[in-house]
Amino acid sequence: MKNNNKLEIKFKVKDLKFDDKGLIVTIIQDYKKKDILMVAYMNAASVKRTIKTSKTCFWSRSRKKFWVKGETSGHFQFVKSMYYDCDMDALLIQVRQVGVACHTGNRSCFYRRIS
Secondary structure (H helix, E strand, O other), X not given: OOOOOOOOOOOOHHHOOOOOXXXXXXXXXXXXXXXXXXXXEXXXXXXXXXXXXXXXXXXXXXXXXXXXXXXXXXXXXXXXEEEEOOOOOEEEEEEEXXXXXXXXXXXXXXXXXXX
């Protein structure tokens, strides 16, 4: 049942449900076209950094370090809005994408369709 009460809840990063590695899945969406651009992971520090700078900052699982999208490519993602899901274990960030989102040169990482 949908709750129509509009309660103001103060968001706290510590309330997010990070996995056992301290990460949360993050979906990146174009704020105008609404297409999904990519999926990445954040930890608490990268969530805070993203909120503070209004640029997406992720945690690289393979390199074990922070990376700001666009830092080397110039294809920055400027945050327009951030949401968390009902279970608080996933984030949706709507961005203004500069250039392409995918390292392959495609606008979105989701350019291959399963028949």
